Amino acid sequence: MSDSCRPLLELQDITKSFGGVTALRGVDFTLSPGEIHGLVGENGAGKSTLMKIIAGVHTEFSGRFLLDGRDVHFRSARDARAAGARSAPKKPAPRPEAKATAPQDDGWIDIGIDPRSPSAEPEPETGPGPKSREQKRVEAQERQRRHAATKDFKEKLARVEAEIASLEGRLKDLEAALADPALYRDADKARDSKREHKEVQERIAWLYDEWTGLSKTIDDLSRA
Helix, strand or coil: CCCCCCCCEEEEEEEEEECCEEEEEEEEEEECCCCCCCCCCCCCCCHHHHHHHHCCCCCCCEEEEEECCEECCCCCHHHHHHHCEEEECCCCCCCCCCCCCCCCCCCEEEECCCCCCHHHCCCCCCCCCCCCHHHHHHHHHHHHHHHHHHHHHHHHHHHHHHHHHHHHHHHHHHHHHHCCHHHHHCHHHHHHHHHHHHHHHHHHHHHHHHHHHHHHHHHHHHHC
16 A cells, blocks of 8 residues: 555554443444544543553553554553654643542544644753752652652542442342343343443543553653
8 A cells, every 4th residue: 555545544443441441343444545534422431541542551451553554552541642743632731739530531632733834843952061059959849749649649549449339249240130031021120220330431431541540640640
């Protein structure tokens, strides 16, 4: 296939699960040079999950990921940026001093950005030189702030993990109930169980996005 006809990005049979919840199953997606695509769907449909796979945030998934005709598997968002895939969430990543966090919502992704260009957000460079006493004091304060922020985010992460574990247990109970023909003798009860099953699935998917955002923030703080 000539370069002019070859897709810039191609995803084949992409599947991603969070515990017992499948967020994406067998997704195919193709993007050619110059194209703009929009992902539209209900909450929990997997839009954010697909974008985070492309942006290198979610690294564990099955399927084939081709960028400019080459098989790739990003290990991090930094890898994705270096390859020319840059994301910009609709909601910014939570600041360490923020009192509450929310998962990064759907935004946009650029594919094929030259990592050397200013728009590719290169890593800041700092030159060598002796540090003044004031610089050392400020850096010490910054380390203390990061340490406190990391502790806070880890506590939030523990609460999210506990809620996921609880809801996954409830999901198994609901699946067992829905598999029992006796449930359908009571139409109202069956309807309520189906509705709760869907709500629990959506909540678990949201929590896994929250877990991903918190984990990334903790990882960023530890590397800062």
